[in-house]
Amino acid sequence: MSAPGLRVVKLGGSLLGDRERLRATLAALAAGAEGPCIVVPGGGPFADAVRRAQGALAFDDALAHRLALDAMGRMAEVLSALEPAAAIVREPAEAARRAAAGALPVWDPAGLRAGRPDIPESWSVTSDSLALWLAAEVGAAACILVKAAPCPPGAGPAELARLGLVDAAFPDFAARYGGRIELRGAERVREAA
Structure with a gap:
């Protein structure tokens, strides 16, 4: 599947620390500021809870990965509640169709809970790499990661991973994705016209 002009926009869970900026970012996306x-969603505080629970209870990374996918699903619900135009979608192809029709789909990765051979079930894969996976899956022209942290201009996937701005698997997922990858702070999502 190829979707010219389609973008996958990952909103980091860290953006929850600034509710107004998060709402403004969602409103700009709903208004078409980035096109279709x-x-x-990042996992935000829900993924943090999984990390704490794993530390306390010592369950394996495969279970932690599935619970982190659930955390992303809960964040999808939060984002959908904050932006009336947003709608939760679980299937990549359906998300691409809805985006092309002008809707604002928010991806819940629940469909990945059963596992996929191309996605390691560990903390080396977070919502950053999953955004790249989805972008490749739907043939998106660009994958934009919106972070609360400042993003160094010109840094490649390996450097971003080394700096801890993305997960360890990000360079591998980036190598499999043929589109443009961009990291930016929330203030750089274009204002709605």
Whole structure:
């Protein structure tokens, strides 16, 4: 599948620390500021809870990965509640169709809980790499990661991983994705016209 002009926009869970900026970012995306796009939520505080629970209970990374996918699903619900135009979608092809029709789909990765051979079930894969996976899956022209942290201009996937701005698997997922990858702070999502 190829979707010219389609963008996957990952909103980091860290953006929850600034509710107004998060709402403004969602409103800009809903208004078409980035063109047709699919929103990928970070896991935010829900993923942090999984990390704490794994530390306390010592369950394996495969279970932690599945619970982190659930955390992303809960964040999809939060984002959908914050932006009336947003709608939760679980299937990549359906998300691409809805984005092309002018909707604002927010991806819940629940469909990945059963596992996929191309996605390691560990903390080396977070919502950053999953955004790239989705972008490749739907043939998106660009994958934009919106972070609360400042993003160094010109840094490649390996450097971003080394700096801890993306997960360890990000360079591998980037190598499989043929589109443009961009990291930016929330203030750089274009204002709605």
